[in-house]
Amino acid sequence: MTIRVALEAYTVMAKHGYFPHEHEQEQPFVFSVWATLVDGDIAESLENTLNYADIQIAVDHVMLESEKPILLMESMAQQVADILSEKSQVQSLHIRIEKPEAPLPHPGGLAVVELEWARN
Numbered sequence: 001m002t003i004r005v006a007l008e009a010y011t012v013m014a015k016h017g018y019f020p021h022e023h024e025q026e027q028p029f030v031f032s033v034w035a036t037l038v039d040g041d042i043a044e045s046l047e048n049t050l051n052y053a054d055i056q057i058a059v060d061h062v063m064l065e066s067e068k069p070i071l072l073m074e075s076m077a078q079q080v081a082d083i084l085s086e087k088s089q090v091q092s093l094h095i096r097i098e099k100p101e102a103p104l105p106h107p108g109g110l111a112v113v114e115l116e117w118a119r120n
Helices: 052-064 073-084
Strands: 004-014 027-037 090-099 111-118
Touching (some): 004 052, 027 073, 073 111
Antiparallel strands (some): 090 111
Protein backbone atom coordinates (compact mmCIF):
# COMPACT_ATOMS: atom_id res chain seq x y z
CA MET A 1 0.00 0.00 0.00
CA THR A 2 1.25 3.49 -0.86
CA ILE A 3 0.09 6.57 0.99
CA ARG A 4 0.79 10.07 -0.29
CA VAL A 5 0.14 13.29 1.54
CA ALA A 6 0.03 16.47 -0.51
CA LEU A 7 -0.56 20.19 -0.48
CA GLU A 8 -1.45 21.50 -3.92
CA ALA A 9 -1.58 24.98 -5.39
CA TYR A 10 -0.27 26.77 -2.30
CA THR A 11 0.52 30.31 -3.42
CA VAL A 12 3.16 32.36 -1.65
CA MET A 13 3.85 36.00 -2.51
CA ALA A 14 7.58 36.70 -2.25
CA LYS A 15 10.47 38.74 -3.66
CA HIS A 16 12.67 36.08 -5.25
CA GLY A 17 14.12 35.57 -8.71
CA TYR A 18 17.30 35.76 -10.73
CA PHE A 19 16.96 39.36 -11.87
CA PRO A 20 17.34 42.31 -9.46
CA HIS A 21 14.01 43.85 -10.52
CA GLU A 22 12.28 40.69 -9.22
CA HIS A 23 13.44 41.59 -5.70
CA GLU A 24 11.53 44.89 -5.70
CA GLN A 25 7.94 43.63 -5.78
CA GLU A 26 6.30 40.46 -4.57
CA GLN A 27 5.23 37.93 -7.16
CA PRO A 28 3.36 34.63 -6.84
CA PHE A 29 5.07 31.26 -6.50
CA VAL A 30 2.69 28.28 -6.57
CA PHE A 31 3.82 25.15 -4.73
CA SER A 32 2.46 21.64 -5.04
CA VAL A 33 4.20 19.13 -2.79
CA TRP A 34 3.52 15.39 -2.66
CA ALA A 35 5.11 13.19 -0.02
CA THR A 36 5.06 9.39 -0.19
CA LEU A 37 5.15 7.90 3.28
CA VAL A 38 7.27 5.01 4.52
CA ASP A 39 5.25 1.79 4.74
CA GLY A 40 4.02 1.43 8.25
CA ASP A 41 1.06 1.56 10.54
CA ILE A 42 -0.45 5.04 10.67
CA ALA A 43 -2.56 3.95 13.68
CA GLU A 44 -4.63 7.13 13.64
CA SER A 45 -1.62 9.07 14.88
CA LEU A 46 -0.47 12.34 13.35
CA GLU A 47 3.10 11.49 14.43
CA ASN A 48 3.05 8.52 12.01
CA THR A 49 2.18 10.58 8.97
CA LEU A 50 3.03 14.00 7.53
CA ASN A 51 0.80 16.86 8.56
CA TYR A 52 -0.29 19.11 5.67
CA ALA A 53 0.64 22.01 7.90
CA ASP A 54 4.26 20.75 7.97
CA ILE A 55 4.40 21.17 4.20
CA GLN A 56 3.00 24.69 4.39
CA ILE A 57 5.38 25.61 7.21
CA ALA A 58 8.39 24.34 5.23
CA VAL A 59 7.40 26.38 2.16
CA ASP A 60 6.77 29.48 4.29
CA HIS A 61 10.13 29.09 6.00
CA VAL A 62 12.01 28.94 2.70
CA MET A 63 10.05 31.64 0.92
CA LEU A 64 9.25 34.13 3.69
CA GLU A 65 12.16 33.79 6.12
CA SER A 66 15.06 33.80 3.66
CA GLU A 67 17.75 36.32 4.56
CA LYS A 68 18.26 37.26 0.91
CA PRO A 69 16.40 36.64 -2.34
CA ILE A 70 16.59 33.11 -3.69
CA LEU A 71 17.73 33.33 -7.29
CA LEU A 72 16.57 29.98 -8.69
CA MET A 73 13.40 27.97 -8.19
CA GLU A 74 15.63 24.89 -8.21
CA SER A 75 17.18 26.19 -4.97
CA MET A 76 13.73 26.84 -3.48
CA ALA A 77 12.65 23.28 -4.22
CA GLN A 78 15.87 21.86 -2.77
CA GLN A 79 15.48 23.85 0.44
CA VAL A 80 11.89 22.65 0.92
CA ALA A 81 13.04 19.07 0.26
CA ASP A 82 15.85 19.46 2.80
CA ILE A 83 13.34 20.40 5.49
CA LEU A 84 10.70 17.76 4.73
CA SER A 85 13.21 14.95 4.19
CA GLU A 86 14.25 15.30 7.83
CA LYS A 87 10.95 13.70 8.79
CA SER A 88 11.55 9.97 9.12
CA GLN A 89 8.09 9.02 7.87
CA VAL A 90 8.76 10.60 4.44
CA GLN A 91 10.02 8.11 1.84
CA SER A 92 9.98 10.39 -1.21
CA LEU A 93 9.00 13.88 -2.31
CA HIS A 94 7.77 15.46 -5.50
CA ILE A 95 7.89 19.25 -5.43
CA ARG A 96 6.51 21.44 -8.21
CA ILE A 97 6.92 25.21 -8.23
CA GLU A 98 5.13 27.39 -10.76
CA LYS A 99 6.04 31.01 -11.37
CA PRO A 100 3.12 32.50 -13.32
CA GLU A 101 4.68 35.95 -13.61
CA ALA A 102 8.19 34.84 -14.62
CA PRO A 103 9.94 37.33 -16.89
CA LEU A 104 9.80 35.64 -20.29
CA PRO A 105 10.82 37.19 -23.62
CA HIS A 106 7.35 36.60 -25.14
CA PRO A 107 3.79 36.37 -23.77
CA GLY A 108 2.56 32.92 -22.83
CA GLY A 109 3.95 29.88 -21.09
CA LEU A 110 4.29 28.91 -17.47
CA ALA A 111 7.68 28.63 -15.80
CA VAL A 112 7.87 25.40 -13.77
CA VAL A 113 10.54 23.55 -11.80
CA GLU A 114 10.01 20.07 -10.40
CA LEU A 115 12.17 18.14 -7.97
CA GLU A 116 12.09 14.44 -7.10
CA TRP A 117 13.74 13.20 -3.90
CA ALA A 118 13.83 9.69 -2.47
CA ARG A 119 15.31 8.26 0.69
CA ASN A 120 18.16 5.81 0.05
